[in-house]
Amino acid sequence: MSVKFLLRFVSYYFSSKTVHDAHSNFLFNFIRAVFLDVNPYPDYDIAKNYRKQLLNDATLITSPALGARPQIKTSTIAQLTGATAKQHRYAKVLYLLIQYCKPKNIIELGTATGVSALYQALARPSAKVHTLDGNIQLLEIVKDKFAQMNIQNVEFIPGLFDNTFPALVNKLQTIDYIFFDGNHTYDSTIKYFETALPHIHNKTIFIFDDINWSNEMQRAWKEICAHSSTTLCIDIFMMGIVLFDTSLAKQTFVYRY
Numbered sequence: 201m202s203v204k205f206l207l208r209f210v211s212y213y214f215s216s217k218t219v220h221d222a223h224s225n226f227l228f229n230f231i232r233a234v235f236l237d238v239n240p241y242p243d244y245d246i247a248k249n250y251r252k253q254l255l256n257d258a259t260l261i262t263s264p265a266l267g268a269r270p271q272i273k274t275s276t277i278a279q280l281t282g283a284t285a286k287q288h289r290y291a292k293v294l295y296l297l298i299q300y301c302k303p304k305n306i307i308e309l310g311t312a313t314g315v316s317a318l319y320q321a322l323a324r325p326s327a328k329v330h331t332l333d334g335n336i337q338l339l340e341i342v343k344d345k346f347a348q349m350n351i352q353n354v355e356f357i358p359g360l361f362d363n364t365f366p367a368l369v370n371k372l373q374t375i376d377y378i379f380f381d382g383n384h385t386y387d388s389t390i391k392y393f394e395t396a397l398p399h400i401h402n403k404t405i406f407i408f409d410d411i412n413w414s415n416e417m418q419r420a421w422k423e424i425c426a427h428s429s430t431t432l433c434i435d436i437f438m439m440g441i442v443l444f445d446t447s448l449a450k451q452t453f454v455y456r457y
C-alpha cells in the first residue's frame with residue numbers, strides 16, 4: 201500500500217459522514233438498505249464458497265493481464281482471485297444495491313475470476329448480468345464454473361472493452377446498472393462513462409471501483425460527480441456510486457463505510 205493511498209484514506213476518513221448526517225429520506229433509506237443491512241443472506245455462503253474454491257485453484261492462466269495494473273504478476277486462478285476479486289465487504293454492497301434498486305439489466309466491466317459477477321447474479325436471478333473481460337482464457341474457465349453452479353442469468357462477453365462495451369450498450373439501448381471494474385485510468389473511465397450516458401434513465405445506477413486508487417481515478421470521479429447529468433454521488437472510498445435521479449439534490453456524500 202503506498203503512502204499516497206494511506207494519506208487519501210486518512211483524508212476520506214476525517215471528511216466522511218454517517219447515516220445521521222443524511223438529511224434526505226432517500227439517502228437515509230439508501231444507506232440503511234445498502235450499507236447497514238447485516239442480514240446473513242444464504243447467497244453470501246454460496247459466494248464465499250466459490251471464492252474459497254478459487255483460492256485453492258492452481259489452474260494456470262497464461263494470457264497476459266489487461267488494464268491499468270498489467271504489472272501484477274499473477275499466474276493461477278488462486279493468485280488472480282487474491283489480487284483482483286472484490287472483498288466480501290464490498291461485493292456485499294453490490295448485492296444489496298441490486299436488491300434495493302432492482303435493475304433488469306446489469307453490466308460489469310471486468311469479470312476476472314467471477315467473484316463480483318456471482319454476487320450480482322445471485323442478488324437478482326430475474327435480471328441478466330452481462331459481464332465483460334478481455335482475458336478470454338479466464339472467461340471460458342469462469343463460464344464453466346458458473347454452469348457447474350447452475351447460475352443461468354449471466355452472459356460472458358469476451359473481448360476488449362473498447363469493442364464489447366459500445367456494442368453491448370447499443371444492443372441493450374437502455375441501461376439500468378453498470379459496475380465499472382477494469383482499466384482504471386482517467387481516459388478509459390471517462391470514455392466508458394460517456395459511452396454509457398446516452399443510454400441512462402432516471403433510475404440508472406453506476407458504480408465505479410477504485411475511485412481513490414490513483415490521482416487519475418480521483419480526477420475522473422470528481423469530474424463524474426460534477427457532470428450535469430449526475431445527481432447524488434456516494435463515495436465510500438473504495439467505490440463510488442452514481443445516481444441520475446432528477447428528483448434528488450445534486451451532492452457528493454462521503455459515507456464512512
Ligand SMILES: C[S@@+](CC[C@H](N)C(=O)[O-])C[C@H]1O[C@@H](n2cnc3c(N)ncnc32)[C@H](O)[C@@H]1O
Binds near residue numbers: 266309335359361
Ligand atoms: C479488477 S479485475 C475485475 C474483478 C472482478 N470484478 C471481481 O471483483 O471479482 C479487472 C478485469 O478487467 C479486465 N480488463 C482490464 N482492462 C480491460 C480492457 N481494456 N478490456 C477488457 N478487459 C479488461 C482484466 O482482464 C481483469 O480481469
